[in-house]
Amino acid sequence: MNEVRTRFAPSPTGYLHVGGLRTALFTYCIAKKAGGKFILRIEDTDQERYVEGANEVIYRTLRAVGLNWDEGPDIGGDYGPYIQTERRGIYKEYAEKLVELGGAYYCFCDKDRLSELKAVQEASGVNPMYDRHCRNLSPEEVKEKLAAGTPYVIRQKIPLEGSTTFSDVLYGDITVENSTLDDQILLKTDGLPTYNFANVVDDHLMGITHVVRGNEYLASAPKYTLLYKAFGWEEPVYIHVEHIMRDKQHKLSKRDGDASYEDLINKGYLSEAVVNYIALLGWSPKGEREIFSLPELVEEFDISGLSKSPAIFDPMKLRAINGEYIRALSPEKFAEYAEPYIRKSCKGDFDLKKIASLLQPRTEVLSEIPEQVDFFDEMPSYDLSLYDNKKMKTDRAAALEVLKKALPTLENLSDWSLDGLREALFGLIAEMGVKNGFVLWPVRVAISGKQFTPGGALEIAEIIGKDETLRRMKRSIEMLEA
């Protein structure tokens, strides 16, 4: 059996959609699980859409998630070049060969005629299709026009009758009538191939055994089958995967702001979590586990787990998975990730390691950190109703009493550590004979000004220090007395 060779063939648009990334991921998994090769090929035959630096975005993203290719534009390989515009001679050669084989023909129709034709067809309610005007030009006529330098394209010669069946791993056999297929353009006037042609030629020449692609290609797949047949080549195994949707009606698009890998990373998601999540969109593992590293994904991946229906991208689920990854991080690693975010709203000289350790269990996305730590530098003004809490059986009046008792206790405390603070405050609690929350709730509010905080009264007091704690308590007492 031949070696499994798969390829990811993005167009350089300057942006890697999560759908594309998922395709790359599945493609990679198929190759790696079989011990085969994963190839990167750049499909840049549309020079009008060329975007400067777009290739780098692709390289950078793929490397960031660990989808390292065995052959590709920047690292070479035995089947190069891996950038289609550098292969233009190859396509021309094969297109001409296909003409000789009877699977294609020269067409000299200009765009004006074509658009006119289309307009007429649409007006009369007919499916727009090329009318095969040049299909039966005599060899002499062709030679003549070619010699005269008439611009031309090469079109696929679809059989007039019969039907074509192609196979997809997920969808099984799909048969269509040849009469519904258009004599599509293979080689453009500019000498570059269309995707429809380049993809077939390259996959064959590069020895690709399995093709994973979006299911927008399902409709044109029979035409590729016909191309393979005309060349006498063996077709690869096809796996068409459904789209990732924003909702039931719409695909996830650039406008949604979280359609690209970089959008997600900028929003504070971890690379590993993103990969893990998108793998779960349209694919399901055998067991009940759903957290997988890339190597585990490779191990676990199986085509039979792929779904035939579109999957809606669910930010909530991504958050949850991201949260799992964050909690699984070592405290040091998390602190490293969290620090820049903490610094956005917390400039003071605090022990960031301690803040990070408080943050880790309650952070799902890094970008939500700043709002959680915005009270360390300066206590925000807050509403006194925060002191009213039924569960803690306390209110402003009770809080005022508690704070007045806690203040001297803390003022006299010399060991300002977590243990020291605990001893002091719990001593007060015991002395007063009340529930923990009766004291700790008001103190926390008094020094944070917030309903929810990372960490409790003790942790916060320790981090902001004695002076600041006492200052805030006094201020809060004044507010309660006013």
Place this chain on the structure above:
RNA sequence: GGCCCGUUGGUCAAGCGGCUAAGACACCGCCCUUUCACGGCGGAGACAUGAGUUCGAUUCUCGUACGGGUCACCA
């Protein structure tokens, strides 16, 4: 519109002729707890629809509805 494809809880999904129809996220309740989280326990919630095949259909076939894809010198 023609052709192709799909349809299990709000979402991702398991299922592949016989099940009390998994699991995860979200949601609700309880426990833990100095708040919120984390963690633990529990709950509610689904086979689009109509026929047919069959002893028996979520599972097979056909129709209907709904949704998607495609009909470019874009990929």
